[in-house]
Amino acid sequence: MVNNGKQNIPLWRDDRFWRIALQVLVIVIVVSVFALLGGNLTRNLRQTGSNFGFDFLNTSAGFNILDSLIPYNPSDPYSRVLLAGLLNSLRVMFFGIILTTILGITIGLARFSDNWLLRQLSFIYVEMVRNTPLLLQLVFWYGVFVQLPPVKESLRVLNSIFLSKQGIFMPWPSGIQGIIGLGVLIICAIAAFIMWEKRTKVMVEKGESGQSQLITLVMIGAIALLTLTVGLNWQRPIFNPTTNNIEGGLRLTIEFTTLLVGLVVYTAAYIAEIVRSGIQSVPKGQWEAARSLGLKSSLVMQLVVFPQALRVIIPPLNSQYLNLAKNSSLAIAVAYADVYNVANTTFNQTGRAIEVMLIIMGTYLSINLLISLGMNQLNRTVQLRER
Template identity: 45%
Template sequence: MTGASHFMRLAGGWSDPAFRAVATQAMVLALVAGIIAFLAINLIGNLEERSIRTGFGFLWQASGFEIGQSFIAYSASSTFAKALLVGLLNTLVVAILGIVLSTIVGTIVGVASLSRNPLVKPLATTYVELVRNVPLLLQLYVWYAVLTQMLPAASAAPQLLPGLYLAKSGLHFPILHSGAGLVFGALIAGAAAALAYVAWSRRRADLTGAPALLWPRAVLLLGPAIAALLFLAASTPFDVPEPTRFGFSGGGLVTPELTALLIGLSLYNSAFIAEILRAGIMSVSRSQSEAAASLGLSRAHTLRLVIMPQALKVAVPPLASQYLNLAKNTSLAIAIGYPDLMSIGNTIINQTGQAIEVIAILMAVYLTMSLSISAFMNWYNARVALVGMK
């Protein structure tokens, strides 16, 4: 009976709301399907007309080009797939370090903008207004020009520390050709120890009210890696860079392109993060600070234990959007010659002509990276919200 009555309502024509809803959805679906079919047919026809082959088999061919900055072994004889992997790692390094550095700088500037000091507050406000109102691309050009035009050549490069040189070609530093696995394992062990300490300190805080200390986390996180580096330094010879007339021989290199991109992205996004955190802190009622002061808490403890946990509930959603913007803005690296994923993808397109496949790979990678950041921030937002409800 119910099905028959629903059929009678649909048969009522366009004047019936149920019929209009179903008909509208069907027409939109048909229109979208028609557009996709039209584009697909034209794409196939254009590819056949120009004799452009399709498929992903080109990924296993030799790339035939070098990459200036690579965190894994790579040469011109490596495959296009490995070239894309190098670009992905280069992009991830900039995105992860940029998020960390912009958060640190943004937190400092955001707190400073609320300072009562007559010098600190105007400086923080000036920094925010200056940096966020200048286009990011222009800032990248400025930093790249500073690093490549204002620094000395290799023959006159200053030695900042033993084996550490800063020149137009970049930052040259000593490296170890073995032991990376030991350092990586030490980092994992340190991270596990730091997480265990965080869980223990929270349980202790719930039982006794004693605040968790910050310095044990840093010691547990970085201590094993530092110890591994010291052990390797004592037992393994370093490859130290040596300045020559035309450059440096040996050692490791952080290119000016990577440095300019990292500085530009970090400072630009830190200005927005500072405003987000300032707004979050100001959203917390003044009575919270007064109550903390009446309990004898210092201003630093009040900020860390009372204000920031409540401010984060407001700040985390816009912070997630800012982190997504930073990750996507890494594609501007092509403007200053840093070999990120987009830059290497363009090179592969120029060599193979298979733009559809390469663009599909790039879209999938950036989509996955953005969804991963979004998922992590959603998890953290839920965690902060749960803590705030206790």
């Protein structure tokens, strides 16, 4: 049938109709399933005489935790102890991502070293760590740290770091001077990065040595070194024979150290393989062209190969960061008070399984979405831009 020069297509044969209809059908099915599950949950809760709600968060927790970045005592409500557990988890994730990135990239670059022993050691590390379960590794590291001597016989490193059963004590900045010093170090790091990029651009595009930028980098390094030595107001741990305890400085508990070391060592092995595959994805012609210009092996990697490899490295690197964040929930195996461990105790005491599980799911989902958002932004900055 033709109407005004256009053919009327029957509705059941119109692709546009079916595309919209199928999407509406999927939405209806999903909503119906959630409504069915919600109704079933409501009926079961009504039969057991309990109601869905989060009012239990305002009641006293009644249990203590070993690690807490904020003041907490057992009389505080569950919301307070869950917040303390969340901060503990974020601390592990933050330092874990930084340390595992450094170690993973280092091991990955070592796979291409001209030194035969270094290449083999990095290969053995990757194969051993990747082929053993993370839980087993956490138990191993916990056993290592538990074997440390008592406080009186603690091991000392440079007479400033104490290793004992009560934890690892190390110097730490203190007071307003320490805060200002940390701010200066951050500014120096940003300035050094900008100047390094500028020097690299001058060397590549203009063929100059970048002498002025190098002098500026040396000055920035001197300021950072001076700040590190005298500008942070370091508070060193000291053994007090009166109390038989170590006072001052920063204390890392055995549980926190075990979880952090285990996650870093385990995840770094996967990141090393990601770095290796990313570097190998760069065409050999790029290597040969860089060498033909007379660049040293270190400059070839730094200026030519690694920047191109980042386009391949960053997407799977995001997955490893997400895995590290989720694997931190294994803290319960070493008795570290992360958000999952604290929530598990909360569930056992209150019996609010649904509410507690929703809190845990929402917490990890939010953290992983934030990590993905940041990594996606970083990924966009290294991708090729088409004209």
